[in-house]
Amino acid sequence: MNIIITGASRGIGFETAKKLAKVHKVYCLSRNIEPLLALKNDNIIPISFDLVTFDHHQLDAVFKTVDSIDVIINNAGLLVNKPFMDITPIELQNMYSVNVTSPFRLIQYFYPKLTKTAHIVNISSMGGVQGSAKFPGLSGYSSSKGAMTILTECLAEEFKETGVRVNCLALGAVQTEMLEEAFPGYQAPFSPEKMANYVADFAINGKDFFNGKVMNVAVSTP
Numbered sequence: 001m002n003i004i005i006t007g008a009s010r011g012i013g014f015e016t017a018k019k020l021a022k023v024h025k026v027y028c029l030s031r032n033i034e035p036l037l038a039l040k041n042d043n044i045i046p047i048s049f050d051l052v053t054f055d056h057h058q059l060d061a062v063f064k065t066v067d068s069i070d071v072i073i074n075n076a077g078l079l080v081n082k083p084f085m086d087i088t089p090i091e092l093q094n095m096y097s098v099n100v101t102s103p104f105r106l107i108q109y110f111y112p113k114l115t116k117t118a119h120i121v122n123i124s125s126m127g128g129v130q131g132s133a134k135f136p137g138l139s140g141y142s143s144s145k146g147a148m149t150i151l152t153e154c155l156a157e158e159f160k161e162t163g164v165r166v167n168c169l170a171l172g173a174v175q176t177e178m179l180e181e182a183f184p185g186y187q188a189p190f191s192p193e194k195m196a197n198y199v200a201d202f203a204i205n206g207k208d209f210f211n212g213k214v215m216n217v218a219v220s221t222p
Helices: 011-020 034-039 057-063 089-113 139-158 177-182 192-208
Strands: 002-006 025-030 044-048 069-074 114-125 165-171 214-217
Touching: 002 011, 002 089, 011 025, 011 034, 011 192, 025 057, 034 044, 044 057, 057 089, 069 089, 069 192, 089 114, 089 139, 114 139, 114 192, 139 165, 139 214, 165 192, 192 214
Parallel strands: 002 025, 002 069, 025 044, 069 114, 114 165, 165 214
Antiparallel strands: none
16 A cells, blocks of 8 residues: 655654554655654655645655555644643644645645545544543644544545545544643653554554544543
């Protein structure tokens, strides 16, 4: 399989890419590709790409020779933990660019190459699920992740006649660098490696059982 994953230089994305690359070809989009290069794995193709600026020409050179894409994992996320009144316009714009707009555009970009049994997996957050616990300081992040859950449902309906499946994993707390930066000292119940096992398996097999679903993957939140 040919798999696309964003935000692959650290945390869940990095561990998911490593697991999938044991069998599949994994194209890893990230601003920082050094950790990926250090793996020296022929099945991992690092691509330096900024989701905020979204210069698609950086993708054209790589993907003009790729005939088909089987899985897209929109994993990249940007979290700014600030009181609502202190979030700047650029911080809000960047969060929505990384968490919503860029996945939207990436799906549009790769759609012509998707196989008839392709699976799009959008990684959201429990904070983006209606009715879940919400926390001060996360208005921008949680609302952008909420948009991702609705986008998933919309795309599943839009693509239902094509065979392409679209699902969303709303993750609870995982002990990543991003979580530590937002909640210093908090200890999450899952490691990136453990969550990556779940994400990788779902990316390959989840399409056989689900479409248009937002799956809550959490034993706790923040």
